[in-house]
């Protein structure tokens with residue numbers, strides 16, 4: 368079990384003391400969290416009515432589902448699942464019931480290999496393909512840790528999960544919300560693009576599990592006085608490879624300076640093992656020698672030759688730039704008419720192989736996940752395939768079947784009328800000076816965005832250094 372300092376296990380105070388302690392919630396915390404006096408915490412002694420009812424309900428549910436689960440035990444998915452069961456994990460009933468509600472029975476490999484060392488309190492550095500179940504792998508032990516320590520809002524933040532993008536932070540927050548369903552611990556996120564003051568108000572109330580993007584976390588560390596993180600017990604860095612790519616390195620250094628190091632567990636997860644992740648590990652865990660003494664490595668795909676998942680079909684299609692939009696439009700329209708989702712279409716190539724892996728990793732996720740990804744390439748971009756092959760990613764040529772061509776034709780002609788040679792005449796009846804100016808400009812240049820055969824990405828002159836393929 369995770370080492371708990373003696374003060375974490377101090378006996379539960381009387382209800383009088385409890386009241387006094389809550390009244391003193393505004394006083395600064397000592398370096399260790401106070402024991403939490405919330406009777407809904409995961410211990411079985413002294414449970415209140417609400418907990419009793421919940422337990423009764425969940426026991427009933429458990430009984431109902433035991434037979435169901437038993438039937439399912441023998442038939443774990445043939446994909447990423449192992450034969451290890453969540454019901455065999457030494458976790459609280461509260462987490463176990465939430466997992467059952469999520470309909471998960473078997474652990475994926477990354478979960479089976481990283482949850483045990485994380486539950487023991489080790490620092491862990493793990494990598495596994497996208498869509499292999501990393502989120503639960505780090506969230507379950509982190510939530511269990513706070514549950515065991517009986518964290519409550521007045522203890523402030525006990526777990527920080529850092530994500531490279533807002534979208535990922537929200538996804539992670541949603542999974543944490545499901546896992547915390549029966550727990551008393553609080554959850555929240557701080558991400559860029561949202562009102563700083565509103566977030567600060569939430570932080571002041573005490574967020575135990577905080578999902579954050581690095582820049583915004585640092586903002587609050589520097590500016591939000593009511594943000595309490597002195598008792599931080601676990602720092603999780605998800606998608607470490609992408610965090611460094613987004614130029615968060617300086618912010619990460621600052622964050623490490625602010626965070627308490629003593630008694631803190633550090634966890635680093637990534638989808639790919641790259642030099643950047645190695646650099647990050649140096650920053651996070653110290654030199655290689657230091658790390659070898661204390662760190663647990665979990666490399667699920669180390670023995671695997673394939674960088675992408677089994678259920679993913681990957682194709683590429685060479686299309687001259689002036690037809691790319693037409694093909695995209697036709698492709699999407701057709702997919703929509705057939706009610707097909709989830710296709711990953713890469714309209715332009717990624718800058719690096721690992722970006723490719725991350726993009727296609729948005730489909731064929733989870734156990735036995737199936738999906739398709741198609742990559743549009745200009746003839747001169749074909750050399751990207753050499754880089755992909757070097758990383759053991761095989762992408763086969765996608766040829767539009769002859770019988771598909773007549774089906775695509777109506778869409779192609781609609782798309783052709785959009786922004787290519789003969790735009791349709793549409794009177795928007797907007798007579799503002801801005802629209803007049805726009806009309807004038809359109810007449811002069813033909814294409815406002817400047818995209819054309821000689822400029823497929825709409826580059827605005829030689830100095831335009833926005834992200835374009837560099838192959």
Ligand SMILES: Nc1ncnc2c1ncn2[C@@H]1O[C@H](COP(=O)(O)OP(=O)(O)OP(=O)(O)O)[C@@H](O)[C@H]1O
Pocket residue numbers: 448471472473474475478495496497498499500501502503638728729732733734
């Ligand atoms: N034990 C499990 N059994 C069945 N499905 C699972 C299990 N664990 C996770 N999943 C499902 O697998 C999918 C991918 O999980 P998750 O998002 O955690 O992957 P990931 O490795 O973090 O991916 P990425 O690197 O792209 O963020 C999700 O849809 C999730 O619901």
